[in-house]
Amino acid sequence: MLWTLLLILLLMWALGLGVGVGGNLIHILLVVALVVLVVNLLQGRRALG
Template sequence: MVNLIWTVVVVLVILWLLGFSIHIGGTLIHLLLVLALIGIVYNLLIGRRII
């Protein structure tokens, strides 16, 4: 599950960078960045829980 979250985060960041450099998408670019940041924070919080 953790690998899946990191994969989604990496894909979102790559799409954000592509959209930002090509200047398409407008608000969608920033939405992708926010989703990637939420994924990173979620992974950091969940990853620290060792039961």
């Protein structure tokens, strides 16, 4: 679920860079995608340990 959200956010960010629409929203989406990635990685490490 988190990987799907991360992928969607990164695609939206990449499309926003190409089109040039959204301004600060693009950067917010990128930050949210990175937070989702970090949370997912931390949860994975906790499950392994």
